[in-house]
Amino acid sequence: MVLFKKVLVANRGEIAVRVIKACQEMGVKTVAIYSDVDKDAPHVQLADETVGLGDPTPIQSYLNISKIIKIAQDVGAEAIHPGYGFLAENPDFAMSCDDAGVKFIGPSSKVIGLMGDKIAAKKTMEKAGVPVIPGYHGLKQDVSTLVREGKKIGFPLLVKAAAGGGGKGMRIVYSEDTLEESIESAKRESKSSFGDDTVFLEKYLDKPRHIEFQILADEYGNTIHLFERECSIQRRHQKIIEETPSPVVSKELRRRMGEAAVKAAQAVGYSNAGTVEFMVDGDLNFYFMEMNTRLQVEHPITEMTTGVDLVKWQLRIASGMKLTLKQKDLFQRGHAIECRIYAEDPRNGFLPSVGTLEKIEVPTGPNIRDDSGICTGMKITPYYDPLLAKLVVSAENREESIQKMIWALSHYVVMGVTTNISFLKKVLEHEEFRRGNITTHFIDNYFKDWTTAKKGLPVDAIIALAVYDLMHRRTHEVVRYKEADPHSPWKHVGRWRVGGI
Amino acid sequence: MFINYEHENHVYNVSIEHKDSYYFITYDNTEYKVEAEETKPGQLKIKIGDKIVKAVIAESGKEKFVFVDGDVFKVKPVELTGMKRVKKKDEEEGLSSPISGRVVSVKVKKGDFVKKGDVLMVIEAMKMEYLIRAPYDGKVKKINFKEKDQIEIGQTTVELEKE
Numbered sequence: 070m071v072l073f074k075k076v077l078v079a080n081r082g083e084i085a086v087r088v089i090k091a092c093q094e095m096g097v098k099t100v101a102i103y104s105d106v107d108k109d110a111p112h113v114q115l116a117d118e119t120v121g122l123g124d125p126t127p128i129q130s131y132l133n134i135s136k137i138i139k140i141a142q143d144v145g146a147e148a149i150h151p152g153y154g155f156l157a158e159n160p161d162f163a164m165s166c167d168d169a170g171v172k173f174i175g176p177s178s179k180v181i182g183l184m185g186d187k188i189a190a191k192k193t194m195e196k197a198g199v200p201v202i203p204g205y206h207g208l209k210q211d212v213s214t215l216v217r218e219g220k221k222i223g224f225p226l227l228v229k230a231a232a233g234g235g236g237k238g239m240r241i242v243y244s245e246d247t248l249e250e251s252i253e254s255a256k257r258e259s260k261s262s263f264g265d266d267t268v269f270l271e272k273y274l275d276k277p278r279h280i281e282f283q284i285l286a287d288e289y290g291n292t293i294h295l296f297e298r299e300c301s302i303q304r305r306h307q308k309i310i311e312e313t314p315s316p317v318v319s320k321e322l323r324r325r326m327g328e329a330a331v332k333a334a335q336a337v338g339y340s341n342a343g344t345v346e347f348m349v350d351g352d353l354n355f356y357f358m359e360m361n362t363r364l365q366v367e368h369p370i371t372e373m374t375t376g377v378d379l380v381k382w383q384l385r386i387a388s389g390m391k392l393t394l395k396q397k398d399l400f401q402r403g404h405a406i407e408c409r410i411y412a413e414d415p416r417n418g419f420l421p422s423v424g425t426l427e428k429i430e431v432p433t434g435p436n437i438r439d440d441s442g443i444c445t446g447m448k449i450t451p452y453y454d455p456l457l458a459k460l461v462v463s464a465e466n467r468e469e470s471i472q473k474m475i476w477a478l479s480h481y482v483v484m485g486v487t488t489n490i491s492f493l494k495k496v497l498e499h500e501e502f503r504r505g506n507i508t509t510h511f512i513d514n515y516f517k518d519w520t521t522a523k524k525g526l527p528v529d530a531i532i533a534l535a536v537y538d539l540m541h542r543r544t545h546e547v548v549r550y551k552e553a554d555p556h557s558p559w560k561h562v563g564r565w566r567v568g569g570i
Numbered sequence: 571m572f573i574n575y576e577h578e579n580h581v582y583n584v585s586i587e588h589k590d591s592y593y594f595i596t597y598d599n600t601e602y603k604v605e606a607e608e609t610k611p612g613q614l615k616i617k618i619g620d621k622i623v624k625a626v627i628a629e630s631g632k633e634k635f636v637f638v639d640g641d642v643f644k645v646k647p648v649e650l651t652g653m654k655r656v657k658k659k660d661e662e663e664g665l666s667s668p669i670s671g672r673v674v675s676v677k678v679k680k681g682d683f684v685k686k687g688d689v690l691m692v693i694e695a696m697k698m699e700y701l702i703r704a705p706y707d708g709k710v711k712k713i714n715f716k717e718k719d720q721i722e723i724g725q726t727t728v729e730l731e732k733e
Contacts, residue, residue: 427635428612428628484628484635484642491641526577526645528602529638532595533614533625534645535586536606537636538573539593539723542668 070389073097073147073172078112079137080152082442083458084364085112088150091380093117100144102137104130106450111442118144125452131155134162141171148172148387150380154454157363158185174387175341176362183337184360194357197336199329202348202356204271215252218270220245225273228252230259230266237262241273276351276508279303279358280315282330283371284343285382287392292334294327295371295379296401298344301507302496304419309489309512310496311367312406313374316467316505317353326355333357342368342383366409366459369440373405373463404470405463408478408497412455414487415519421455422487424448430482436463437477449486457483467505471497492519571724575645587723589670664705666726671695673719678728682710691715691727707733 075098078085089099089112101116104125113119120140122130131137132155141149149171151157163178175181184190188206195201205218219226219242228251230238238259240251252268260266278301286292299315300308318326330345337360344361368379377394386392413419426447431439441458449455462477464470478494496502499515508514575582585596595602605617616623626637634645674692678684684704691702708730715721 425630427630428626430626479640480624481640482626482637482642484626484637485630488642494640525580526575526582526643527638527641528597529616529618529623529625530636530641530643530645531575531582531584531597532593532602532604532618533616533623533627533638534575534634534636535571535573535584535595535597536593536604536616537608537614537625537627538647539571539586539588540606540608542571 072384072388072390075100075144075146076174076384077102077137077141077144077146077149077171078116078152079131079149080155080157081107081110081112081131081453082456083440084152084154084366084442086115086442087440088152088380089115091378092150092384095381095384097384100140100146102131102140104452106448106452109444110447111444114444120144125450127155127452131453134159134165137162138165138169138171141166142169146171148174148384150174150383151363153363153366158361160185172387174383176339176343180337180339181362184362187359190359191357193336194333197332199333199336199357200355202271202274202358204269206269208267210256210267212249212252212256215268215270216249219248219252222270222272225275227271227273228255228268229271230255230263230268232259232263232265232267238268274348274350274356277301277510278315278317278349278507279308279346279509280318280326280349280355281344281346281361281365282327283365283368283379284330284334284339284345285377285379285386285392285394286334286339286341286343287386288340288389289391290335291392292331292339293392293394293396293399294330294345295375295377295399297323297326298365298367298370299507300367301509302502302511303509304512308367309409309411310406310493311370312404312467312470313370314401314404316507317349322353322355329355329357333360341386342379366456367407369438369459369461370405370407370463373436373438373461374401374403375399376402403463403465404467405461406470406474406497407459407461408474408493409456409489410458410460410481410483410493411489412449412457412486413489415489415492417487419489421451422449423451424486426483427485428482429484430480431458432460432477432480434473434477436473438462443483457486457488468503471503492516495519574648576648577643577645581648585724587670589722665690665702665728665730666724667693667702667721668700668723669693669695670723671700671721673715673717673721673727674699675717676713676715678710678713680710680713683733684708684710684730693721693727702727704730706730709733 076092077100078088092099099116100118101113102120102122103113104122106125156162160178160182163173166173191201203222226242228240238255240255242248242251255268256266280297280299282297283295297315297318298311298313300311302310333345342364344365346358347355348358349355412422414422429445438461443457462473464473475497478490572585587594593604609615612627614625628635636643671693674694676691677689686706688704689701693700711731712729
């Protein structure tokens with residue numbers, strides 16, 4: 070088997086840069102695609118060939134299946150790497166690639182479709198013997214059936230709208246007394262919000278953690294896991310800080326969860342890189358939540374601790390090579406953390422911040438990795454996800470990793486748009502985070518009101534500005550007065566800058 | 571030199587002087603004596619007491635961005651108004667001392683008529699001499715310093731009545 074000669078990267082930002090670099094290291098030619106607003110973006114500058122998509126609206130550009138496939142055919146790309154987001158988990162896109170004779174770097178369209186249907190995915194996993202959260206996802210929606218099923222599951226219990234999102238149509242029920250009225254009100258709310266009153270019932274987990282396992286599987290059934298990632302630090306279901314190993318996963322639990330993850334992947338005939346997400350409760354019971362059929366945003370922390378390059382394996386597996394990594398040869402070394410740097414304003418409800426990047430300075434040092442898709446002069450537009458970069462560090466242990474990350478964030482300069490860097494630092498400095506006492510409710514529990522905190526200009530900033538302005542004030546005429554005759558060399562000195570010389 | 575910075579609708583009044591190898595910054599009735607160097611364009615290393623502060627500054631039109639301790643702040647210098655100093659016209663800026671130093675000589679007397687470009691005063695600092703020239707034709711109304719006086723940055727050397 071030989072690797073592809075040319076790969077089209079159907080994405081933008083940091084992940085496109087990441088994939089292009091991996092291809093280039095392996096001697097694979099790359100094709101970048103870009104919308105009008107991205108024409109000078111780093112992924113475009115880096116790629117061997119570039120093709121414009123025009124209109125920046127996602128549906129016209131990075132989500133435009135027919136346009137992207139036509140480009141792949143025109144440039145003679147043998148494969149398409151979808152990155153994450155956009156078309157990465159779209160079974161129609163994977164199928165269109167197959168039809169066009171272009172290899173989709175990821176699992177089959179059938180697997181993507183199956184895992185995309187969250188209820189079908191759970192049923193498949195339950196059959197395969199992977200623990201799932203006890204619940205009722207049936208079509209019989211009369212209140213008496215729901216009450217009966219709810220009692221079977223036990224309390225606390227979560228009632229949630231099938232079409233739900235943003236907490237609408239969601240109720241936590243702590244006892245049988247309020248079950249019926251909660252189901253009825255959730256149905257009413259769901260009906261008015263989504264036009265559909267179907268609700269599901271699920272066991273409500275106490276102190277839930279989000280812990281996921283990285284999977285690599287080749288096209289011959291060889292499947293391994295590359296340990297866990299703890300992703301409990303989330304804001305509105307968006308992960309912001311991820312780490313590995315998890316502070317609560319023991320060797321024994323890791324072995325059991327790893328086996329379950331491999332079983333889950335094998336149950337659906339999974340191939341390429343994927344992630345099995347579990348919920349873990351306060352008693353360390355774990356339940357299958359969903360499978361992400363793509364490369365994850367947070368994949369670098371796994372790479373930092375295992376030494377495995379996941380993107381390169383995606384390319385090898387897709388080109389038909391066998392997985393030569395063996396489970397028994399894989400180890401975790403040290404501890405790694407990733408922080409997602411977003412162009413959003415923590416003091417303004419985390420709304421995306423747009424503008425032109427005036428200056429970027431990135432911390433460097435041992436075991437500091439910056440996966441970035443930005444450059445000076447670039448405009449951050451409202452068209453796409455506001456992720457600017459991912460800062461990743463690793464060290465011998467968790468405590469040192471946290472210290473290194475705080476240092477690195479303190480030296481990460483992004484000027485021109487507001488970022489969440491100060492917020493990330495505050496989370497890492499929090500005592501409960503440092504103790505490893507984290508759940509998916511962490512941000513809500515400790516940082517709910519943080520968005521409203523205003524703090525003004527610190528004295529150090531005022532001093533720096535004043536010093537800078539004095540150093541750079543307008544030029545003054547400078548001469549040696551005593552020597553200011555027509556023949557003096559000082560006559561030719563010209564205008565000098567006065568200040569902190 | 572007096573500067574006002576606006577940040578999030580709040581105005582910060584600051585004054586700064588450079589004397590010997592120190593910067594003296596007065597803000598909120600406190601004086602800070604600091605040492606500073608520009609290690610590379612836009613990057614400052616400032617010693618405030620025992621603390622070293624690394625700051626990065628970028629300009630974009632009228633706005634400035636300042637980075638300290640992991641945070642970026644956007645500021646806008648605002649027109650000098652109010653109690654501390656009345657804003658001077660650009661040409662009058664030429665009558666203020668560009669630097670803190672010592673007056674070496676005064677070239678004019680009260681009541682003299684001067685032409686634009688005439689030397690009014692010579693100030694020495696850091697082994698350099700700085701000439702204060704008349705920014706326009708006029709009559710010397712007042713001389714604020716005499717020979718050997720200490721003069722601070724931003725202080726008005728000579729007051730001229732426009733001709």
